[in-house]
Amino acid sequence: MKQDIRSYALVKALALLLAVGCAIGASFSWIYCAYHWDSLFDRDTVTSSSMWNQGMNERYSHLIETLDIYDQIRRGEKLGYLQEKNYNSYLSVLSPEQTNFRYIVRDNESGEILLSSSGEDSLKNVEDVWQSLRTISPSYLEYSYREYYGPEDTGGEDYTIFYDDDGNAILQVPGNMSRPRKEGETYRYAVEYGVDARLPLNDEFRAAHNSYTRGDIRILYLAGGLSLVCLVLTVFLMCCAGRRRGAETFTLNWSDKIPYDLYLFCVGFVGLSALGVGVEWAARAYWYLSDAGDCFLFNAMSALCFTTAFGLIEAALMSTATRVKTHTLLHNTITWRLCVWCWHLCGRLWQSCKDFACSLGELVGALPLTGRVIGFSLGYLFINFILAYGLFESYSSGVFLIFLCLFNGFVLYSICRWTVQWYNLRQGAQAIVKGNPEERIDTLGMKLFPDLRAHAEALNDLGSAINTAVDERLRSERMKAELITNVSHDLKTPLTSIINYVDLLKKEDIQGEKAQEYIEVLDRKSQRLKKLTEDLVEASKASTGTLTVNAERLGMGQLVDQALGEYNAKFEAANLTLLSSLPPQELYVKADGRHVWRILDNLLGNCVKYAMPGTRVYLELLKWDGNVIFSLKNVSASQLNVPPEELMERFVRGDESRTTEGSGLGLSIARSLTEVQGGSFRLSIDGDLFKASVSFPEVE
Amino acid sequence: MYNILICDDDKDIVSALDIYLRAEGYNTFPAYDGTQALKAVQEHDIHLILMDVMMPNLDGIRATAKLRESCNVPIILLTAKSEDSDKVLGLNIGADDYVTKPFNPMEVMARVKSQLRRYTTLGGRDTGAPEPEDGLLRIGGIVLDDAAKTVSVDGEPIRLTPIEFDILRLFMRCPNQVFSTSEIYEKVWGDQAYGAENTVAVHIRHIREKLEIDPANPRYIKVVWGLGYKFEKV
Numbered sequence: 001m002k003q004d005i006r007s008y009a010l011v012k013a014l015a016l017l018l019a020v021g022c023a024i025g026a027s028f029s030w031i032y033c034a035y036h037w038d039s040l041f042d043r044d045t046v047t048s049s050s051m052w053n054q055g056m057n058e059r060y061s062h063l064i065e066t067l068d069i070y071d072q073i074r075r076g077e078k079l080g081y082l083q084e085k086n087y088n089s090y091l092s093v094l095s096p097e098q099t100n101f102r103y104i105v106r107d108n109e110s111g112e113i114l115l116s117s118s119g120e121d122s123l124k125n126v127e128d129v130w131q132s133l134r135t136i137s138p139s140y141l142e143y144s145y146r147e148y149y150g151p152e153d154t155g156g157e158d159y160t161i162f163y164d165d166d167g168n169a170i171l172q173v174p175g176n177m178s179r180p181r182k183e184g185e186t187y188r189y190a191v192e193y194g195v196d197a198r199l200p201l202n203d204e205f206r207a208a209h210n211s212y213t214r215g216d217i218r219i220l221y222l223a224g225g226l227s228l229v230c231l232v233l234t235v236f237l238m239c240c241a242g243r244r245r246g247a248e249t250f251t252l253n254w255s256d257k258i259p260y261d262l263y264l265f266c267v268g269f270v271g272l273s274a275l276g277v278g279v280e281w282a283a284r285a286y287w288y289l290s291d292a293g294d295c296f297l298f299n300a301m302s303a304l305c306f307t308t309a310f311g312l313i314e315a316a317l318m319s320t321a322t323r324v325k326t327h328t329l330l331h332n333t334i335t336w337r338l339c340v341w342c343w344h345l346c347g348r349l350w351q352s353c354k355d356f357a358c359s360l361g362e363l364v365g366a367l368p369l370t371g372r373v374i375g376f377s378l379g380y381l382f383i384n385f386i387l388a389y390g391l392f393e394s395y396s397s398g399v400f401l402i403f404l405c406l407f408n409g410f411v412l413y414s415i416c417r418w419t420v421q422w423y424n425l426r427q428g429a430q431a432i433v434k435g436n437p438e439e440r441i442d443t444l445g446m447k448l449f450p451d452l453r454a455h456a457e458a459l460n461d462l463g464s465a466i467n468t469a470v471d472e473r474l475r476s477e478r479m480k481a482e483l484i485t486n487v488s489h490d491l492k493t494p495l496t497s498i499i500n501y502v503d504l505l506k507k508e509d510i511q512g513e514k515a516q517e518y519i520e521v522l523d524r525k526s527q528r529l530k531k532l533t534e535d536l537v538e539a540s541k542a543s544t545g546t547l548t549v550n551a552e553r554l555g556m557g558q559l560v561d562q563a564l565g566e567y568n569a570k571f572e573a574a575n576l577t578l579l580s581s582l583p584p585q586e587l588y589v590k591a592d593g594r595h596v597w598r599i600l601d602n603l604l605g606n607c608v609k610y611a612m613p614g615t616r617v618y619l620e621l622l623k624w625d626g627n628v629i630f631s632l633k634n635v636s637a638s639q640l641n642v643p644p645e646e647l648m649e650r651f652v653r654g655d656e657s658r659t660t661e662g663s664g665l666g667l668s669i670a671r672s673l674t675e676v677q678g679g680s681f682r683l684s685i686d687g688d689l690f691k692a693s694v695s696f697p698e699v700e
Numbered sequence: 701m702y703n704i705l706i707c708d709d710d711k712d713i714v715s716a717l718d719i720y721l722r723a724e725g726y727n728t729f730p731a732y733d734g735t736q737a738l739k740a741v742q743e744h745d746i747h748l749i750l751m752d753v754m755m756p757n758l759d760g761i762r763a764t765a766k767l768r769e770s771c772n773v774p775i776i777l778l779t780a781k782s783e784d785s786d787k788v789l790g791l792n793i794g795a796d797d798y799v800t801k802p803f804n805p806m807e808v809m810a811r812v813k814s815q816l817r818r819y820t821t822l823g824g825r826d827t828g829a830p831e832p833e834d835g836l837l838r839i840g841g842i843v844l845d846d847a848a849k850t851v852s853v854d855g856e857p858i859r860l861t862p863i864e865f866d867i868l869r870l871f872m873r874c875p876n877q878v879f880s881t882s883e884i885y886e887k888v889w890g891d892q893a894y895g896a897e898n899t900v901a902v903h904i905r906h907i908r909e910k911l912e913i914d915p916a917n918p919r920y921i922k923v924v925w926g927l928g929y930k931f932e933k934v
Contacts, residue, residue: 489754489780489781490780492780492800492801492802493710493713493780493801494710495801495802496710496713496780496801496802496803497710497712497713497716498802499802499803499804499805500712500713500716500717500720500805501712501716503805504716504719504720526802530802533802534782537782552926554925554926554927555880555926555927556926558880558881558926558927558928559925559926561881561898561900561901562881562901562923562925562926562928562929563901564898564901565881565898565900565901565902565903565904565905566901566905568898568901568902568905569902569905580898589926591926593924593925593926593927594925596925596926597923597925
């Protein structure tokens with residue numbers, strides 16, 4: 001591994017410290033932001049902050065309760081002990097020594113001050129004056145109006161005058177206040193209240209003011225920035241995780257070896273608890289406490305909690321990174337180990353089940369076949385009997401019925417499986433019989449039936465053996481054909497010279513009858529040699545199937561016509577009469593015209609060569625059973641003492657002496673060519689009558 | 701006096717061909733492989749080349765391809781390879797004719813003559829399309845004069861019977877079209893063909909024997925077995 005900055009322990013430690021520090025700072029900043037959230041964004045006035053309004057509402061409700069009791073006193077009602085206590089405590093709570101809240105309660109009709117924080121001057125310095133008109137009973141109507149005490153630049157004070165139903169002024173209060181009034185209603189008290197703008201006391205209003213003045217959007221930026229730095233450092237630390245100086249691969253430390261789920265659970269539990277406690281204490285320091293000493297204590301406590309929490313979280317992240325890098329994240333867990341253990345247990349169970357089944361199968365297989373069949377039948381009957389007995393005699397007949405159905409269903413299923421596999425076997429055997437020995441029987445489905453399986457494997461072996469033999473034979477045939485082609489090429493060159501020089505000899509004026517006769521023999525034999533080499537190549541190619549066949553739709557009548565046109569003169573020369581019978585309509589086959597011509601050429605050529613002169617040759621073309629059959633009959637000049645099958649072998653000729661011309665390959669070539677094109681070739685000999693027939697399937 | 705280059709690695713074949721060609725009055729040059737052949741063509745004014753295919757150093761196919769880069773002298777390939785694919789390869793590479801070994805010397809002489817006539821007297825003129833203007837039909841080396849009722853092959857007049865002449869005219873008017881025997885019968889005899897197709901085949905064989913150098917391997921009137929006959933435009 002490259003020695004880079006990521007493997008230095010000091011760098012890592014510094015980064016860790018920095019990350020934790022940033023995280024703590026970010027936490028405090030975030031908590032601060034959360035508590036001054038309103039003032040962060042809504043910076044209109046301090047009085048619009050929720051904290052301020054909450055305090056205002058609370059004090060006002062105290063004031064109203066005080067006023068209720070005061071009203072009772074005023075009407076001369078006797079107060080209960082508790083009421084009196086409450087009255088006094090409310091008055092003290094609302095006193096200027098306790099709160100910055102200020103109030104004046106006046107009589108609505110006389111304007112006389114009834115209750116106040118500090119007499120006439122109560123509303124001095126109160127910037128934000130709230131006014132309330134109250135009637136205590138019978139209907140609890142109350143109206144509150146908010147007005148500013150009066151603009152300072154006017155130097156004077158605005159007053160709002162309240163009038164009664166008759167239009168008499170009943171109360172003049174400072175402030176520009178309109179008088180909402182409903183029909184038939186009377187107000188008994190006018191309440192004015194507000195907060196001393198100087199905030200001499202340390203109460204909730206001052207706290208709200210402090211919060212308002214401290215609320216700064218920059219704190220939010222600080223929080224975001226610190227979080228970002230912390231994130232970047234964390235990513236860096238995760239990159240560093242597992243690297244050691246001088247180590248080639250990633251190294252696991254002791255904490256990385258603890259199972260991950262356990263580790264995560266412990267760290268999560270402790271870390272998240274610490275985080276929660278830290279947040280709680282930090283919040284307390286902001287909200288509940290005003291004492292600086294306590295505040296410091298709580299902040300310190302929460303800082304400690306944060307350190308623990310973030311330290312643990314960073315460590316957990318680094319450990320996770322290391323585990324991912326060493327691919328031990330999943331494997332080093334208790335859950336994984338448990339799963340693996342379970343898996344092994346299942347595997348062993350399965351294996352022992354299989355072993356048991358195998359040994360059972362072997363035991364059964366050792367029995368003779370008849371014994372097995374009898375055993376199975378008896379077992380089947382016995383189980384059926386038991387189940388049927390249970391069905392009729394037991395109380396829980398439903399269960400037995402289900403078992404009976406399941407058992408018989410299983411037996412039926414097995415029999416069907418056996419039948420299907422047996423059918424497959426038969427198909428495989430038929431494929432081999434039909435000449436596809438490479439087809440294999442699938443023995444995968446035969447696991448349950450070892451007898452069938454053994455048989456299928458034997459058939460497969462047989463098939464592949466046949467296949468190999470056929471391949472071997474084809475290859476040797478092809479090699480033979482190649483050899484023949486090469487040899488005939490090599491023969492052709494000297495043969496050319498022989499033919500040419502014999503021809504030249506013929507032209508030389510050589511004296512002597514004998515010499516002329518010898519030259520004649522040489523000429524004849526060299527011509528035969530030429531024919532022989534040509535036929536040899538063709539025969540080997542046709543019999544090995546290396547011939548190309550361009551099959552197309554041919555008119556057989558047309559072809560026979562053309563062939564007869566070629567042979568007409570030769571028949572006349574051989575003193576043979578050709579009697580042909582062609583159908584009036586054209587018969588079509590699918591074959592290569594040149595090869596079919598070659599077949600006819602050989603057959604007609606044979607007639608010319610071997611037919612008895614002066615006889616008739618019968619040629620027939622007909623349609624029979626979906627085939628187009630061409631047949632040729634002639635009387636052989638010499639005795640045919642060879643069976644027709646042998647005549648089609650190479651180098652076999654009707655005359656054993658082999659004096660006549662011809663290679664002895666003609667019929668062999670004709671047969672091979674016919675078979676290559678999907679037709680059939682037949683010869684029959686009846687005394688001296690020689691009959692050849694070629695048939696091809698008819699096409700439309 | 702034409703100069704003929706004989707190129708074969710078998711010296712006996714070269715000398716045999718030499719004897720035949722000299723007997724016909726040609727001047728011959730021997731070569732025993734492809735490189736010698738190329739050299740001889742550069743040194744002498746050769747009018748025709750007889751070339752073997754399988755030869756040492758440079759085989760006949762490559763030599764032909766090389767020669768075709770610079771000159772259009774007729775080349776007849778002589779070879780022991782008789783497969784169709786070999787013939788197609790040889791003719792495609794630029795050879796003018798293809799004779800398989802063992803060959804008949806008379807046939808080779810006839811082909812030599814034919815190629816020389818076409819190369820020298822008939823030149824490189826494209827005589828593919830029928831020209832009805834002067835009443836002459838020209839395809840390959842065959843010229844048919846409908847007015848004078850004469851036919852000549854490579855400049856040599858041949859004799860045809862009137863039926864044969866009509867059949868040939870039918871073919872030459874529509875080269876490359878396959879005619880079945882009954883079609884030919886109906887068009888030439890002007891009668892319904894009832895079992896007379898055999899006659900057509902015989903006539904066509906006769907025409908071929910007169911027209912072709914090797915009637916078994918015709919160049920012009922080809923048998924399309926099972927379909928009919930066609931006159932192939934070379």
